[in-house]
Amino acid sequence: MSRRSGILEFAVLGLLRESPMHGYELRKRLNTSLGIFRAFSYGTLYPCLKTLVANGWLIEEPGSVPALPPATGRGVAPASSLAGRRAKIVYRLTAEGKEHFEELLSHTGPDSWEDEHFAARFAFFGQTEREVRMRVLEGRRSRLEERLEKMRASLARTRERLDDYTLELQRHGMESVEREVRWLNELIESERSGRDQRRSSPESSTQHDTSGETGGLPRHREDTRPDPSDDTK
Amino acid sequence: MSRRSGILEFAVLGLLRESPMHGYELRKRLNTSLGIFRAFSYGTLYPCLKTLVANGWLIEEPGSVPALPPATGRGVAPASSLAGRRAKIVYRLTAEGKEHFEELLSHTGPDSWEDEHFAARFAFFGQTEREVRMRVLEGRRSRLEERLEKMRASLARTRERLDDYTLELQRHGMESVEREVRWLNELIESERSGRDQRRSSPESSTQHDTSGETGGLPRHREDTRPDPSDDTK
């Protein structure tokens, strides 16, 4: 019962699996860390957290403020170390929550290939088993190929009667899809050749795979611009 | 009043501007002809049509069946030529509807740069004035550049702490955006150099611009596969 959205629930559990957080922080990570994630609002997030708690997947803890500064008498009320502080609820995954998340991770349904679901799943591939990763990647690919088929068909059918702009829009749309298919091909390829069945424990890696090419994801370089600025406008 | 969605209303008016249609057909065109348009369901479309009628922008006409076949006594009830036929309501744009659409076309707000709105607007660039086209393209571009900024920032901030997959997802996302920016650059460029202020009358063109290169959209070739098949699964 209470068929909560899927995608948000999934992402919240996934993020909380890595470390406990409070809502505000959670939302930011939802919008940044994860690739595509659209900006969920608080009006969505908080009620969702509530139901996750109700389901026994999360517990609320009194907020121990992240990096509590020296606080030598400065400010209004230094109070009793970290006791009387209102609000700032930190959510932590329970054992059942963890279990539930694992189950979500290992499941794949036709939804898993859809745009947003796919992105969410991909974002947690780090804790997904190899076999499931493959299923998701391949499912996504065939979903896109289906879509391409339709686009091509409709293009062929209507080509003559459309103005340049509509045509250009379709063309660009198709190219985007084709591009994603190529991306998936690369990923699938490198999944096949990669041998590591790695399975989480979030504090591994940072120097994961010193060999340049084989076994990991396909290599792409990216200009390293240190560019500190704002986040979600 | 009755702040109807925008995007669906806009698209419906735009499609009907070209020619009258009934709901079923309309929906198909929504999902195919226009580039990106997500599949609206009937449960969305029909009520929308109703309110557009209520606003005086559309009128319902008894359906003259598209290509009515000889019908020489065959079938159940040939009836009185095309009189007693139930349903099949054809919607036609009224003068006010046309006016309203023109106004929507010439307006631009911050919404116009968002993904779906942008696609919808672009799909009707054929009947949009040059100046407005420019505004929309440039608005979209700066919207995307903003987005890129944020992505870069968040990448720089979190790079070390993320696993390979999350990173790869972000990288791919950024590349997609960068690609669209390049596309927009091309379009803007060719808008600048193109001289035709063309403004609709849908029955022009089909051989619009016999010169290969200058003035129109940037040229891209595309394999012409005649591939007749189904539409919306």
Add this chain to the structure above:
DNA sequence: AATTTCATGTAATTCGTTACATGATTCC
């Protein structure tokens, strides 16, 4: 002292879907 950013929540509303209900027409 004032402003900004952090932080949590709720109520009303919007947008859109699913599932259902119905029936005509065409194809085999």
Add this chain to the structure above:
DNA sequence: GGAATCATGTAACGAATTACATGAAATT
């Protein structure tokens, strides 16, 4: 005559947003 597709609609529900309301903490 039975299946598929065309065609129109409605009611119940779902997901998420906006606008509102509140207040603590940090920055300037």
